[in-house]
Amino acid sequence: MEKFIERFIFLSRWLMAPFYLGLVIALMVLLYKFGIELWHFVSHASAFDESDTILGILALVDLTFTGSLVIIVIFSGYENFVSKIDAEGHADWPEWMTKVDFSGLKQKLLASIVAISAIALLKAFMNLDRGVDEKELTWLVIIHIVFVISGIVLAWTDRLSEKSH
Structure with a gap:
């Protein structure tokens, strides 16, 4: 009975596979949005000021960071929770994709979120002359600081747990 339960639990990891396939579809939606944003940017470039x-x-950078974040989650999550990906025969396979453990995944995710938050904050600062709401700007700063502090605390706790092992 114990072996059956363990086998059943072990096989249940495949229930996560549709989530990662869904993220691939979400990445395609993000690519579509990137294309629209790029077209708008290029087609109106002559009318833009600095x-x-x-x-x-x-x-565009924000969308790119978000896409990179989704890729990190897809590959690292699949590798850590579902099954190993066979990288043989793929000369251009990035080495990090098969070497990110759960701790590294958390750090990469939080670093990407901090970068995305920083871009949102920078956009708000760039729009100061266009009447950005002071309350909104304050919240963007607070949220960014929380993400940065969370990243530092996460890295610190991971380092402490590595030392104890």
């Missing part, structure tokens, strides 16, 4: 140009670039 601030609009920087904001357009930041929007």
Whole structure:
């Protein structure tokens, strides 16, 4: 009975596979949004001033960071929780993709979230002359600081747990 339960629990990890496939579809939606944003940016570039140009670039960078975040979750999550990916025969396979453990995954996720938060904050600062709400700006700063502090605490606790092992 114990062996059956353990086998059943072990096989249940495959229930996560549809989540990762869903994230691949979400990545395609993000690519679509990136294409729309890029088209808008390029087609209106001649009418942009310096601030609009920087904001357009930041929007593209923001979408790129978000896509990278989704890729990290897909590969690392699948590798850690479902099954190993056979990288043989893929000369351009990034080495990190098969070496990120759960702790590394958390750190990469939080680092990506901090970067995305920083871009949102930078966009708000770039729009100060266009009447950005002071309350909204305050919340963006607070949220960013919370993400940064969370990242530092997470890295510190992971380092402490590594030392204890």
